[in-house]
Amino acid sequence: MTSIQLEKSPVQTPATLKYILETSCYPKEHEQLKQLREATAHKFEGSWEHFMSVPIDEAQFLSILLKTMNAKKTLEIGVFTGYSLLATALALPSDGKITAIDVDREAYEVGLPFIEKAGVEHKVEFILGDALSVLHDLVDGKQEESFDYVFVDAAKDQYIKYHEQVLKLMRKGGIVAYDNTLWAGSVAMSEDDEMGDHIKPYRKPLIEFNKFIASDSRIESIILSVGDGLTLCRKV
Numbered sequence: 001m002t003s004i005q006l007e008k009s010p011v012q013t014p015a016t017l018k019y020i021l022e023t024s025c026y027p028k029e030h031e032q033l034k035q036l037r038e039a040t041a042h043k044f045e046g047s048w049e050h051f052m053s054v055p056i057d058e059a060q061f062l063s064i065l066l067k068t069m070n071a072k073k074t075l076e077i078g079v080f081t082g083y084s085l086l087a088t089a090l091a092l093p094s095d096g097k098i099t100a101i102d103v104d105r106e107a108y109e110v111g112l113p114f115i116e117k118a119g120v121e122h123k124v125e126f127i128l129g130d131a132l133s134v135l136h137d138l139v140d141g142k143q144e145e146s147f148d149y150v151f152v153d154a155a156k157d158q159y160i161k162y163h164e165q166v167l168k169l170m171r172k173g174g175i176v177a178y179d180n181t182l183w184a185g186s187v188a189m190s191e192d193d194e195m196g197d198h199i200k201p202y203r204k205p206l207i208e209f210n211k212f213i214a215s216d217s218r219i220e221s222i223i224l225s226v227g228d229g230l231t232l233c234r235k236v
């Protein structure tokens with residue numbers, strides 16, 4: 001797992017990231033998160049999906065953020081096997097809720113036993129479906145201004161569209177976190193630079209998203225150099 005995270009980080013040197021993981025992250029990782037991470041690595045070994053879970057340092061950062069802001073009602077867009085979902089559920093109080101959206105139930109079911117073993121499945125409502133249409137349903141279902149925190153980690157070319165709906169759903173002062181906004185460093189490269197085939201298609205949409213967010217006066221925002229780039233937005 002260490003080597004996967006090292007390949008994934010566009011901003012840390014391998015030595016610095018190894019140091020962060022070994023000194024700060026692995027010793028504090030919840031046992032069920034560790035087991036979920038290992039089960040995911042085993043199930044998807046050798047495939048590109050191997051890289052989809054959020055890195056441990058990012059999950060631990062978000063966990064502290066959730067606790068600091070006393071978040072209770074949360075939303076996750078893009079679940080995969082549930083590493084960020086379980087990290088969020090563990091950070092919420094016992095009456096906290098996380099609505100989790102994904103088109104892939106099979107992947108969610110890989111992580112579900114660990115969510116159950118951690119005793120936090122009662123906080124999770126999994127909704128199978130396309131994120132954008134579920135977001136519209138939530139808006140139509142009168143859930144506006146009710147979410148404290150939203151984590152976005154699904155289709156990278158839909159982020160601007162998600163943003164419009166998410167802003168309606170979030171309360172003032174709420175936080176939305178967008179994952180992968182540095183996209184393996186490609187957002188800072190030129191089109192002709194060498195990059196993997198899986199990186200190219202989403203480079204431009206993410207550059208556009210980053211520009212859009214920087215000029216959106218409805219939020220305060222910052223791109224953090226955590227993991228593959230994490231943009232935090234606070235609704236003003």
Ligand SMILES: C[S@@+](CC[C@H](N)C(=O)[O-])C[C@H]1O[C@@H](n2cnc3c(N)ncnc32)[C@H](O)[C@@H]1O
Binds near residue numbers: 102130
């Ligand atoms: C990067 S993974 C999420 C990783 C997850 N946050 C974690 O920590 O393990 C992206 C997920 O988004 C889902 N996804 C992609 N497009 C989607 C869409 N249009 N609607 C809902 N889910 C989508 C994929 O099925 C995949 O599980």
